[in-house]
Amino acid sequence: xxxxxxxxxxxxxxxxxxxxxxxxxxxxxxxxxxxxxxxxxxxxxxxxxxxxxxxxxxxxxxxxxxxxxxxxxxxxxxxxxxxxxxxxxxxxxxxxxxxxxxxxxxxxxxxxxxxxxxxxxxxxxxxxxxxxxxxxxxxxxxxxxxxxxxxxxxxxxxxxxxxxxxxxxxxxxxxxxxxxxxxxxxxxxxxxxxxxxxxxxxxxxxxxxxxxxxxxxxxxxxxxxxxxxxxxxxxxxxxxxxxxxxxxxxxxx
Amino acid sequence: xxxxxxxxxxxxxxxxxxxxxxxxxxxxxxxxxxxxxxxxxxxxxxxxxxxxxxxxxxxxxxxxxxxxxxxxxxxxxxxxxxxxxxxxxxxxxxxxxxxxxxxxxxxxxxxxxxxxxxxxxxxxxxxxxxxxxxxxxxxxxxxxxxxxxxxxxxxxxxxxxxxxxxxxxxxxxxxxxxxxxxxxxxxxxxxxxxxxxxxxxxxxxxxxxxxxxxxxxxxxxxxxxxxxxxxxxxxxxxxxxxxxxxxxxxxxxxxxxxxxxxxxxxxxxxxxxxxxxxxxxxxxxxxxxxxxxxxxxxxxxxxxxxxxxxxxxxxxxxxxxxxxxxxxxxxxxxxxxxxxxxxxxxxxxxxxxxxx
Amino acid sequence: xxxxxxxxxxxxxxxxxxxxxxxxxxxxxxxxxxxxxxxxxxxxxxxxxxxxxxxxxxxxxxxxxxxxxxxxxxxxxxxxxxxxxxxxxxxxxxxxxxxxxxxxxxxxxxxxxxxxxxxxxxxxxxxxxxxxxxxxxxxxxxxxxxxxxxxxxxxxxxxxxxxxxxxxxxxxxxxxxxx
Numbered sequence: 001x002x003x004x005x006x007x008x009x010x011x012x013x014x015x016x017x018x019x020x021x022x023x024x025x026x027x028x029x030x031x032x033x034x035x036x037x038x039x040x041x042x043x044x045x046x047x048x049x050x051x052x053x054x055x056x057x058x059x060x061x062x063x064x065x066x067x068x069x070x071x072x073x074x075x076x077x078x079x080x081x082x083x084x085x086x087x088x089x090x091x092x093x094x095x096x097x098x099x100x101x102x103x104x105x106x107x108x109x110x111x112x113x114x115x116x117x118x119x120x121x122x123x124x125x126x127x128x129x130x131x132x133x134x135x136x137x138x139x140x141x142x143x144x145x146x147x148x149x150x151x152x153x154x155x156x157x158x159x160x161x162x163x164x165x166x167x168x169x170x171x172x173x174x175x176x177x178x179x180x181x182x183x184x185x186x187x188x189x190x191x192x193x194x195x196x197x198x199x200x201x202x203x204x205x206x207x208x209x210x211x212x213x214x215x216x217x218x219x220x221x222x223x224x225x226x227x228x229x230x231x232x233x234x235x236x237x238x239x240x241x242x243x244x245x246x247x248x249x250x251x252x253x
Numbered sequence: 254x255x256x257x258x259x260x261x262x263x264x265x266x267x268x269x270x271x272x273x274x275x276x277x278x279x280x281x282x283x284x285x286x287x288x289x290x291x292x293x294x295x296x297x298x299x300x301x302x303x304x305x306x307x308x309x310x311x312x313x314x315x316x317x318x319x320x321x322x323x324x325x326x327x328x329x330x331x332x333x334x335x336x337x338x339x340x341x342x343x344x345x346x347x348x349x350x351x352x353x354x355x356x357x358x359x360x361x362x363x364x365x366x367x368x369x370x371x372x373x374x375x376x377x378x379x380x381x382x383x384x385x386x387x388x389x390x391x392x393x394x395x396x397x398x399x400x401x402x403x404x405x406x407x408x409x410x411x412x413x414x415x416x417x418x419x420x421x422x423x424x425x426x427x428x429x430x431x432x433x434x435x436x437x438x439x440x441x442x443x444x445x446x447x448x449x450x451x452x453x454x455x456x457x458x459x460x461x462x463x464x465x466x467x468x469x470x471x472x473x474x475x476x477x478x479x480x481x482x483x484x485x486x487x488x489x490x491x492x493x494x495x496x497x498x499x500x501x502x503x504x505x506x507x508x509x510x511x512x513x514x515x516x517x518x519x520x521x522x523x524x525x526x527x528x529x530x531x532x533x534x535x536x537x538x539x540x541x542x543x544x545x546x547x548x549x550x551x552x553x554x555x556x557x558x559x560x561x562x563x564x565x566x567x568x569x570x571x572x573x574x575x576x577x578x579x580x581x582x583x584x585x586x587x588x589x590x591x592x593x594x595x596x597x598x599x600x601x602x603x604x605x606x607x608x609x
Numbered sequence: 610x611x612x613x614x615x616x617x618x619x620x621x622x623x624x625x626x627x628x629x630x631x632x633x634x635x636x637x638x639x640x641x642x643x644x645x646x647x648x649x650x651x652x653x654x655x656x657x658x659x660x661x662x663x664x665x666x667x668x669x670x671x672x673x674x675x676x677x678x679x680x681x682x683x684x685x686x687x688x689x690x691x692x693x694x695x696x697x698x699x700x701x702x703x704x705x706x707x708x709x710x711x712x713x714x715x716x717x718x719x720x721x722x723x724x725x726x727x728x729x730x731x732x733x734x735x736x737x738x739x740x741x742x743x744x745x746x747x748x749x750x751x752x753x754x755x756x757x758x759x760x761x762x763x764x765x766x767x768x769x770x771x772x773x774x775x776x777x778x779x780x781x782x783x784x785x786x787x788x
Binding site: 044045046047048050051057058060061064065066067068069070071074077078079080081082084085086089090091106107109110113114 | 275276278302304306307308310311312314315316317318319320321322323324326340341344348450451452453454455459460461462463464465
Binding site: 255256257258424427428429430431510513514516517520589591592593 | 630633634636637640642643644645646647668669670671672673675676
């Protein structure tokens, strides 16, 4: 056993707590990417993360950095409060689409508007997961949820909100990108986006938001594999991946 | 330092700076606007934080974040704005975070009015938001007292790890009085804040600021731990003042600006030969229940005077262990009770005609 | 022993609040107890405005004055509102430039001052408030005009410093109007 070589290990940014996520859900991958990013940039012991209300509410137990749990939608305000009094700390929020795109849209917009030097990890799975699969602002047209049992109807329920596109219109925002984690190459791209976002925060260059296309096999009523396929076939066409805003573009590397 | 003439809202703002307040997060609402306006100009001079938030809800959640990161932090608002802040206040109490909230009360319900009121009494003294919690709540009657209590309130908040509410009515916010901002106030014995989550885990274990307890037993334990704090406040930190209480036959119970009007009323009553005392609660939570057992035996009647339809009245009924007859006089809508109205009410109760 | 309760009332923009504040600042400079309390209409500009000022050697209790010792009335609506409250034997200072042909109580001392006309003569309508204040100080002797002017000099600095002279003249003219 002397020539055992460690080729992979769990990020030091994650605790040994058992993750509370359903099988096949992509929150786990996104947690791993955030943790790896903070460790690789040597930020983990100067970071405060904000857990929001939703499936990720318990992630104050999963990251090894300091954590504060916020009321539904208020994570960007809590982050603002912390960052303003402790500007040398790295502050990120981890929010779902019910939390950010619905009840917390004002806090998200105004944190960007003020150019708060924080990073938002926004996880879009087109549904309210934790409360049992209700319609979110991001639910696709025709998508069945427990509060749109006949499928979302644009006439009465509006068209799905495109957060990355919308946040990119806020003059105060610095960097906005939408990524996906449905296959290894996209996981790598997503990691790059997080490294970019946290690097911008390290350099005090302002507000960054990375939107993740995610899945919810349980509430979508699909197998994990089908859920990933559904996200690729239905979500990504409506929510195209890419960089929506980069104020740092053209700067010297 | 000699006294300076200052507007209430500005004097309260300066008191917070003197108390070492590191950050203010707020949102405009009448009649407290001079307070954030003053801080927007003066906090940067001390290298401290001032943020005008997008709403009261955002402001209180910023307070929550900054308090969780260990900062001494303040917000201010007026009644409808305080209603919006209840979400964050409940989270602060649940997560055991200190912070000071100044409520310059105006009339309600709804948009109500912009004139003075004490109609937030229940919103302040019954917790206000969801869950089993209370705020240590101070109700000063003069600007000097407001300044002194605000300076002390940051210590009180840190000591209990619980938000403190400063309850003043619009009169105190808008009036000008000479104040000494450098008067000594009691210092509380404070422990280092080892619990903060400010992103500094190089030399310590991670900290979590949280009010979520999914296991009912854990939540019950947490609730009982919070209750111990409120019991400690009730047992040892009630504050009140007795005015002209010796041989009093009737006692007016009033706080804030109203107690000052009552002070003028008892001067007139004294000229008419009526011995009227005042019980002035300084803490409205914990309510100064102990004062009721110390009322002289000469007291035959209680009169509650408020700028509400009778909110503190409930606490007087709860505290009235001698079962004395209780009368009530209130003005609402932004109307301040007049001295003569209180005098008349007292005369009516004690049978004024026999003294005339 | 000084114990003075005065209500000053008029339109927003007539300098009603400043008159009251000057009295409270002067009281503070003399280490007296004082309380100034404003009341505005809902309008941001041009509504009604009044303030109550208490000056006393003992503690000031009620912030609200129900029976003033003096009232300074800058316009007609204010007279209707505050004349009934004035203490019997109290002083009523009336801006007769704007308040004409009115019924006045007989149990109070009425002091007529053409404040607007006098201010215009001095070259600035805005000092009508100081004319009234000059008259008030002369009659009540609460403070001498010099003490008030000293406070004014501290408050009016920078670009406002040039206004001190005309304010001084206005206080003087108000005094003469009630001699």
